[in-house]
Amino acid sequence: MERMRELVDLLNKYAYQYYVLDEPTVSDVQYDALYxxxxxxEKESGTVLPDSPTKKIGGDPIKAFTPHVHINKLYSLDKCNSFEELRAWDAKLRQLKADIEYTVEYKLDGLTLCLTYEGGLLKCAATRGNGEVGEDVTAQVLTVKSIPTRIPYNGVVEVQGEGIMRLSAFNKYNETATEPLKNARNGVAGAIRNLDPKVTASRNLDVIFYNVNYLEDGYVPSQEENIKFLKDNRFKTETLFKSSDMEEVISYISKVDRQSLDFLIDGMVIKVNSVALREELGYTEKFPRWAMAYKFEAEETSTKLLDVEWNVGRTGKLTPLAILEAVELCGVTVKRATLNNYGDILRKKVKIGSNVFIRRSNDVIPEILGVAEDFEDSKQILPPTRCPSCGSELYEDGAHIFCPNEENCLPQIIGRLEHFCSKDCMDIRGISESTVTQIVNAFGVKEPTDLYKLTREQIGKLEGFKDKKTENFIASVEKSKSTSLPAFINALGIENVGKKAAKDLAERFRNIDALSVATKEELVTIDEVGDVMADCIVSYFARHKDRIEEFKSLGINPQMEEKQKSEGVFSGLKVVLTGTLSAFSRTVAAKEIEARGGEVTSSVTKLTDLVIVGEDAGSKKAKAEKLGIKTINEQEFLKLL
Ligand SMILES: [Zn+2]
Known part of the structure; x- marks a missing residue:
């Protein structure tokens, strides 16, 4: 029992550090072991402590929601849409009180929740409902990893927050969901008001708190103190801005970049900071006089889908682009939106002629979320069978459609060259899309390697290329030969391999020869490399041996500098990991070995010094024994660490 108490406290502390503070102090492996x-x-004793983190996986489905009466009424706020209205509100308040300090917070766009704690334990979680009576959603809210099940404050307290689905969680969920969510707001409402807590758990929700609605012994004197109380009691909060000057408040609001946030906000909330002053200002019939919600322009709207255009990218992948009836969104006229891929069209069930929801996204071009309304004459979107550019027969691979004509399909050639020359790749200056097109058309350049064979005379003949520009171009091409390995791997344009993956691959394989013979099994041991990416890498090098040789003959063969060697128990040893380890993934184990001076290699040879053998080890173990190389099991390995 004592150990259980100890474990619950420890796990809750780690969860708080991880989910609320975003400062983990233990590894997932250590956490999992304690869990x-x-x-x-719990199984052995048949008891589960009330604040046990094991409750967070979600209990059995419930039959219906029961009503919950809030201790204090939850008010809704007066709203405005312009800075003029904010100034008018400020002027009105100042007639009553000259000296006012305001606080400004995000107006989170999710589902309002009210949590009651008693004796330090979570007693109940409820929706806002009509402000006086909500629905008891304790079982659902309990699955939210960031909310504390035990708090330091011991009296009765009701705290108010907004249940949200982070956009990263929303995107991740929609990647694999059979029924994708239309937006993050629906995602959170549907998850909390779902009778099955396991469904709630699967959405990975979060709650951000902003108000202490009731406190048993006394009251919190200001909004600032509200946030402090919440923080002290391990609740997740967001930024709070303070100012006594409405112009400063307005300037702050106009600088808020909601595209940079990982959650939806639909405005900002301005409150009078002092609670004593709030009492003086009082309430109208509906709203408190001391708070105002400033609403942003909508980031979502709907319009008619007129047609779908298919564009060929540098890897041959066809991307559908929706042509829309022009509509205003955030002050911009929108005529196009992305549909990602054919699988996406099928999942979202959009048709030509239907009304669709669109949302402003981080990219320049908005995204289609789903169907708002279908009509009788709406037409199915059919996948193209021939490349719109070169006419080749297309093929499908998973959710995507590809043009196989790598060599002669113009948008693929141009896209490949552009990517190759871009800043994060070979960084060849002075090449714009139009220059690439000029070069392709004039000299029949098809592959990046062809760029290195262009002569001064040829370049000089291009329109707009005077001496200086020609020299710069030639020099920049020459200079690119001494690029770094991560940039070179990125420049190859292997499908699914971006800048970050290129860096990871470079660090592991150190040169292009080693990477080009890497097997899928070796590749997937890198954290960031999944099955799909590994397949793409293997297939790329199988198809392009010649191209790699050609790069080398042109003098392009970057290497990673030797890592600084760490010292430790594995210093100077070549170590091979085989089989399944129970306490680590192989990647983590490899890092532990490297941090102690060892070198981890993939195959057992005469040069291998040590083989660490996990469960179900196969041929490598046999080979090590045959060669007489020392093997140790996981226990012995852990001892060495
Ligand atoms: Zn094509």
């Missing part, structure tokens, strides 16, 4: 220990003890 499993607790789970076993």
């Amino acid at each position: 499993n220990e607790l789970l076993a003890l």
Whole structure:
């Protein structure tokens, strides 16, 4: 029992550091080990402590929501849409009180929740409902990893927050969901008001708190203190801005970049900071006089889908582009939106002629979320069968459609060259899309390697290329030969391999020869490399041996500098990992070995010094024994660490 208490406290502390503070202090492996220990003890003893983190996986489905009466009424706020209205509100308040300090917070766009704690334990979670009576959603809210199940404050307290689905969680969910969510707001409402807590858990929700609605012994004197109380009691909060000057408040609001946030906000909330002053200002019939919600322009709207255009990218992938009936969104006229891929069209069930929801996204071009309304004459969107550019027969691979004509399909050639020359790749200056097109048309350049064979005379003949520009171009091409390995790998344009993956691959394989013979099994041991990416890499090098040789003959063969060697128990040893380890993934184990001076290699040879053998080890173990190389099991390995 004592150990259970200890484990619950420890796990809750780690969860707080991870989910609320975003400062993890233990690894997932360590957390999981303690969690499993607790789970076993709970099973053995048949008791589960009230604040046990094992409750967060979601209990059994419930039959219906029961009503919950809030201790204090939850008010809704007066709203405005312009800075003029904010100034008028400020002027009105100043007639009553000259000296006012305001606080400004995000107006989160999710589902309002009210949590009651008693004796330090979460007692109940409820929706806002009509402000006086909400629905009891305790089982659902309990699955939110960031909310505390135990808090330091011991009296009765009701705290108010907004249940949200982070956009990163929303996107991740929609990647694999059979029924994609139309937006993050629907995502959170549908998850909390779902009778099955396991569904809630699967959405990975979060709650951000902003108000202490009731406190048993006394009251919180200001909004600032509200946030401090919440923070002290381990609740997740957001930024709070303070100013006594409405112009400063307005300037702050106009600088808020909601595209940079990982959650939806639909405005900002301005409150009078002092609670004593709030009492003086009082309430109208509906709203408090001391708060105002400033609403942003909508980021979502709907319009008619007129047609779909298919564009060929540098890897041959066809991307559908929706042509829309022009509509205003955030002050911009929108005529096009992205549909990602054919699989996306099928999942979102959009048709030509239907009304669709569109949302402003981080990219220049907005995204289609789903169907708002279908009509009788709406037409199915059919996948193209021939490349719109070169006429080749297309093929499907998963959710995507490809043009196989790598060599002669113009948008692929141009896209490949542009990518190759771009800043994060070979960084060849002075090449714009139009220059690439000029070069392709004039000299029949098809592959990046062809760029290195262009002569001064040829370049000089291009329109707009005077001596200086020609020299710069030639020099920039020459200079690119001494690029770094991560940039070169990125420049190859292997499908699904971006800048970050290129860096990881470079760090692991150190040169292009080693990477080009890497097997899928070796590749997937890198954290960021999944099955799909590994397949793309292997297939790329199988198809392009000649191209790699050609790069080398042109003098392009970057290497990673030797890593600084760490010292430790594995210093100077070549170590091979085989089989499944229970306490680590192989990547983590490899890092632990490297941090102690060892070098981890993939195959057992005469040069191998040590083989660490996990469960179900196969041929490598046999080979090590045959060669007489020392092997140790996981226990012995852990001892060495
Ligand atoms: Zn084509």
